[in-house]
Amino acid sequence: MKYQQLTEGKRCPISVLPGQGYRPADIAKTINVHRSTVYRELDRNGSSDDYHPEQAQQ
Template sequence: MTKRYRQLTEEQRCQIWTLKKSDWSQRAIAREVGVSRPTISRELARNRGGKGYLYKQAQQTTEERRRQAGRSTKILPKAIALIERKLKLQWSPEQISGWLDREEGQSISYETIVTTHP
């Protein structure tokens, strides 16, 4: 059986916050919420602010991450020319990505290079 990845809901975050304020252990919170203990640990670590874990802040942070993740970056013609030149020289997409980041200050993942220049 394959487990399907699901984001925590705002209600689950509220439940985590309430149980954490009541000094429940991460293991007990995980059982109560119905998720794994690493999920609780990751949630608390990623979404802890200056005042600790606040579920509304955690939800807003998560929503912002989702918005940012969906944005695609436009590759400029100059970068395309550089990529094509390096590919002709038999450079791997990983090498090109690292070189672009170091030498040109452009962050283009090797996955993007592979999908745009097969």
């Protein structure tokens, strides 16, 4: 699988969907990435409670 950085459009659901009860694996299916991508993104840029897609994009 080829490495691709997440776009801001794919990062936004990572900040919104946990508040609606989605788990990281569910979010990954929604934005069409592997679940490990979502877990790594949350590890690097904060938990789902304090994740800011604009800051992560920079």
